Amino acid sequence: MSLFGDTIQERRGSRVRIFFRGVGVEGYTLEPVSIALYHNGFKVLSRSKKLYRVRGFYSLSPQDRLVLTRVGSEYVNPCEVFCQEGQEAHVDLSVxxxxxxxxxxxxxxxxxxxxxxxxxxxxxAADKIKKLANHPRIGDIEAExxxxxxEVKSDVVVVGGxxxxxxxxxxxxxxxxxxxxxDDSPALGGRMRYDHxxxxxxxMPRENLLQDLLNKVNASGNVSILTRTVFTGFFEDHPTAYSEYDKVLYVLKAKAYIIATGLVDVPCIFRNNDLPGxxxxxxxxxxxxxxxVEPGRRGLIIGLSQNSLRIAEQLKRLGIDIVLVSHSKPEEVRYDLSKIGEYVGSVKEIQASGKTCVERVNIIHDNGRDEVKVDFIxxxxFSTPDVRILNQLDSKIVFLDNVGFIPxxxxxxxxKDNIFIAGGVSGSPYSILHLIEGEIAALSVAYKLGVKDAEPLMEEKIREYRLKLSEMNxxxxNKIFEISISGLIENTSFSYPPTLFIEKPRRDAFICFCEDxxxxxxxxxVYEKGYRTLELVKRSLGVCTGRCQGRLCMVNSALYVSYLSNLDPNQVGLTKARAPTTPIPLHVLAGGEGG
Amino acid sequence: MKIAIVGGGVSGLSIAYNLAVRSAGEIHLFEKNWIMYGSSTRSGARFRVHFWTEENSRFAIESIKRLEKLAGKMEWNPIIYRGGYLWLLFNEHQIERFKETNKMWSKLGVQGIFLEPEDIRERYPYINVDDVLGGFYGPQDGSLHHDYVCFGYYSLAKKLGVIFHEFTPVNEIIVSDNKVKQLKTMSGLVDVDVVVLAAGAWTNELLEKIGIHLPTEPLRKEVCLTEPYHYFIDPLIIDMGSGAYVGQTLKGEILGSIDYPTPPGLIKLETKLEFVIKWARAITKRIPILKNARVMRTWAGYYMMSADNSHIMGRGPEWPEGLYVAYGYSGHGFMMAPLVGELLAENILTGKIPELMKPFLPTRFRENKLIQEKLVIG
Incomplete structure (x- = not known):
């Protein structure tokens, strides 16, 4: 029934030889440079901006841009560029x-x-300082x-495949x-692409469901698809999308937009959480x-979410050893973890260590301390809705305890207006809901655009949706739906950031990786300056202003400030996001007159 | 004396600090959002001393000196950096104008340097000077960190006992017997003896309710910011041909904007793709190496333009007693606010009008003594 047994998926594309700092290594044409390098043991892809710490990639999303590596003559996101024969990648490791x-x-x-x-x-000092930050040199880049x-016209734009x-x-x-x-990925499917x-x-089995959906979408004469393209957000005059691969900026003209950008796995906060691996x-x-490509032979998985368990189980079946850790006390865990791996509960602090990548982890918990050797974490x-596009639109985003920031x-x-949402970005935790929400959003759009017969179908779906929500408790x-009508936001309690694994503030536990x-x-x-709104914290430290534009740090910093200052996260708030969500080169913006 | 300042931007913060340091009494600052929300956080963060008019140049020179001096006392380093301004000039008329004005600037001790295209090429090899006739370089101009300047004033003022009311909009000034009596705020009425309006683009809403009209209007300005790159652009480069400007922050980001027609008023603070494209075209022509720089963020803020592009401070003689304004900076808030705060504090406490402040009184519009500042960038 399932595609996998105990063997790992084959590499994608055909084999090529690429070079890293002059050393030839094997890569594949349909995989990003970062993956090929990682597989060959080259995990350091960049040094950080201020502290020159070694950094690898945290995620493969083109929107995260945590590391820029020189490939050929250009600094690129190595997770975005595929391997090509003879390609040369280079990282300057000097400090x-x-x-x-x-x-x-x-x-x-x-x-x-x-x-x-x-x-x-x-x-x-300023004369020295201005040249000390570790940024790519624009002078090294060929500007040709x-x-x-x-311009692309359609009735509806759906963001996220x-x-x-x-x-x-x-x-x-x-x-x-x-x-x-x-969709910003190389292929459609979202999580279904890799969660087997x-x-x-x-x-329906997962692979049949995905194939069925892809067939239907591809067979429809009404659908155009742009993969490896990032929806860059709403400028006042036009929404835009950018394809780094084709170097094309799409100016979108549509009557309605469905935002289905899903969830982002929020980085966990622990000592040396910026190590490659x-x-x-x-x-x-x-x-x-x-x-x-295996992330390693023995890994630490932080958290006991659905996501964690699915990851752990699949890795285990591939023969990768797993240690699970979380805040929960072992006796409170409702799942049988024995088949998946070792579990360490009541964790208070995690300390990763290693010279250029994760080698060991010290876990401090209620009953003492464990040291485990792992090669990845x-x-x-915790996952949070990827709300940057909605945030650009000034839409209200509310924090609910034990749930998160929800639009x-x-x-x-x-x-609002002609904007609809569906799936993980709406905060819904289960795939079955995402499926129904996709249908509801589509029917609501159709109804708004005056499609006959959409209304009864929509009402029927809503009934099914309500039922599912109450079944799932x-x-x-419903509270979110109520707020959308009343506009009233209640105070919420908040105890502990789900991603926090340090006992006291540390210089080696990072919240914002772009700005160190x-x-x-x-x-x-928070304590000395007394700033307790995220807008002010952002302005004093630069969180959410780096290349990832808050995608990875916004929720963590908001929750951490709430935790330190004992405030409702709704008071701390998020910061406003601004277009574009992912940076667009000036040569593209200055480019052709449209077509 | 109970003094209320309306507006928590750089202007209000500087006034609050300067009043507090002179032990003016009980000082309250009302801000409708978080401190420095509004135009202060949206600033391009540059300062210059080169204005067409002597009044503005003189004011800016003194103002920056004040800020530099204060830096040692502030908890926050305002990151003042004199990287210079470079105006690229395209015709004889422009060159003539700068030459003429440079006489005035020399007198004030801020003489600039004229550059031939070859000099520009030598000093800034990344600039395309093919169609440039010359350049004027003002080494006394530079950049500052707008957020840190505000934070600096904020923490000093707080230590000196200024009471901050954040998220507290002021709806109305209540006047009786031609005297300011109370402020109607979101959290109730507040008795006051003196009100200083420093609410930038939102000042007119309050002034007009008590029948005072000054020729000012908010103008939305948009800005582009790129990803950070290794620092290489020292001056702020102003292309007098296309109306574009570009500079690099010490953090490495390249920041710029271009003249782009926008209707006046409190229109939504969003940016247009058309604006970004216009800037991209102009700036990649001027500095071709920027073609591979990437625009990471765009935003907009208001310039509160006055009829003569110069700030307004003080009060009109017929106004309700105790009412003062400090606004209409026309995009020059960070350059002027340090001195505005000082002079206005003196004015409020002594009743005397300091010499430097005289040209900027609100009465100038009625008396037709406009300053006629035409050198506005962005």
């Missing part, structure tokens, strides 16, 4: 002398030290390419609407099940 010298002083408040506020010393701008996005696409197209489906276990509540949970699955304690929408999956979903912001920095901001 400037001044950085080495001042590393103990380098933190979020480095520039505010008394010494540096002296007018004369500052002007001398020209991108293009293309996972379960709900595919269902929404198929359903809208079946009603006679022209649909443009955009069946979906609870759906009788620390991945998002889903990325680990994508590596083994889609690209056929998967963060799957306010009604049961018609309507967000998802009371909080640590838990220690944030605690100073």
């Amino acid at each position: 400037p002398f001044l950085v080495k010298l001042f590393t103990p002083l380098l933190d979020g408040y480095f520039q505010h030290r008394r010494l540096l506020k002296n007018k004369i010393l500052w002007s001398l 390419k020209t991108g293009r701008i293309l 996972g379960l709900s996005g595919l269902v929404a696409t198929y359903t809208t197209s079946k009603l006679g609407l022209r649909v443009l489906l955009i 276990m069946d979906i609870p509540g759906i009788s 620390v991945f998002s949970g889903s990325t680990v699955l994508e590596m083994v099940n889609y690209y056929g 998967a963060c799957s304690a 306010i929408h009604d049961e018609y999956m309507h967000l 998802l009371e909080w979903k 912001v640590t838990t220690k920095d944030i605690s100073r901001t």
Whole structure:
């Protein structure tokens, strides 16, 4: 029934030889450079901006951009560029002398030290400091390419080709609407692409379901598909999408938008959580099940979410040893974990260590301390809706305890104006709901666009949806629907960030990887400076302003500030996101006149 | 004396600090959102001392000096960096204008340097000077960290006992016997003796309710920011041909904008793709190496434009007693606010009008003594 036994998926594409710092290694044409390098033991892909710490990739999403590696003459996201014969990748591993010298002083408040506020010393220091950050040199980049701008018209744009996005696409197209489906991955399917276990509540096996949806979408004459394309968000005049692969900026003209961007696995906060070998949970699955590359032989999985258990089970079946850790006390765990792996509960602190990648983990828990040797760590304690696009639109995002930050929408999956949402981005935790939401969003769009017969179908789906929600005891979903009408947000209690695995603020536990912001920095901001809204924390430290634009750090920093200051996360708030969600080269923006 | 400042941007914060340091009494600052929400956080974070008019140049020179001096006292380093401004000039008229004005600037001690296209090429090899006739370089100009300047004032003011009311919009100023009496805020009425309106683009809403009209209007300005790159652009480069400007922050991001027609008023703070494209075209022509730089973020903020592109501070003689304004900076808030705070505090406490402040009084519009500042960037 399932595609996998005990053997790993084959690598994708044909074999090529690429070079890393002059050493020839094997790669495959349909896999990203980062994967090929990782497989060959080259895990350090960059050094961090301020502290020059070694960094690898955390996820394969083109939108995360945590590391930029020089491939050929250009700095690129190595998770976005596929291997090509003869390609040369290079990472500069040297650390400037001044950085080495001042590393103990380098933190979020480095520039505010008394010494540096002296007018004369500052002007001398500024000349040095401005050149010390580890950024790509624009001068090394050949500036000869020209991108293009293309206009694309459709009735509906669906953003995200996972379960709900595919269902929404198929359903809208079946009603006679022209649909443009955009996905940032190399292929459609979202999580179904690499999570090989069946979906609870759906009788059809996972691979049949995916194939069936893809067939329907492909067979429809009404659907255009753009993969490897990021929906870059809503400018005032036009929504846009950008394909790094084709160097094309798409100017979208549609009557309605369905946002189905799914969930992001939030990084866990522990000591040395920036070491290469620390991945998002889903990325680990994508590596083994889609690209056929093992993340390691023995791994630590953080969290006891559905996501964690599915990852653990699939890795175990491939013969990879697993240690599961979480905050939960062992006696409270309702699952039988014995088949999956070792479980360490009541965890208070996790300390990863290793020279250039994860080698060991110290786990401090209620009953003492364990040291385990692992070569990778998967963060799957908590996933959050990828709300950056909705956040650009000023839509209300509310924190509910034990759930997370959820965008306010009604049961018609309507967000505002002509924007609809479906699937994980709406906060729904189960795939079966994503499927129904995809249909509802599609029918609501059709109804809004005046398609005959959409209304009864929509009402029927809503009834089914309500039933499912009450079956699953998802009371909080109803609360969200109520807020969408009343606009009233209740205070919520909040105890402990689900991703937090340190006992006190640490200089080596990172929250923002782009700007090297640590838990220690944030605690100073909260305690010494007294800043308790995320907007102010952002402005004092730079969280959410780096290349990932808050995709990985926004929720963690909001929850950490809430935790430190004992505030309702709704008071701390999130920060406003702005277009574009992923950076667009100027040669593309300056490019052709459309077509 | 009970003083209320309306607006928690750089202007209000500087006034609050300057009043507090002079032990002015009980000082309350009302901000409708978080501190420095509004135009302060949306700033391009540059300062210059080169204005067409002597009044503005003189004011800016003194103002930046104040901020530099204060840096030692602030908890936050304002990251003042004199990277210079470089104006690229395209015709004789522009060159003539700068040459003429440079006489005034020399007198004030901020003489600039004229560059031939070859000089520009030598100093800034990344600039395309094919169609450039010359350049004017102002080494005294530079950049600052807008957030840290605000935070700096905020923490100083807080230590000195200023009471901050964040998330507290002020709806109305209540006047009786031609005296300000109370502020109507979201959390109730507050008795006051003095009100300073420093609410930037939102100031007119309050002024007009008490029948005061000053020729000002908010103008939305949009900005593009790229991913960070290794630092290489020292000056802020202003292309007087296309109206584009571009500079690099010390953090490495390249920030710029271009003249882009937008109707005045409190229109939504969003950016247009058309604007981004216009900037991209102009700037990749001027600095071709930027073609591979990537636009990471765009945002918009208001310039609160006054009729003569210069700030308004102080009060009109016929106004209700105790009412002062400090707004209409026309995009020059961070450059002027440090001195505005100081002079206005003196004015409020002593009743005397300091010499430097005189040209900027609100009465100038009625008396037709406009400053006629035409050098506005962005």
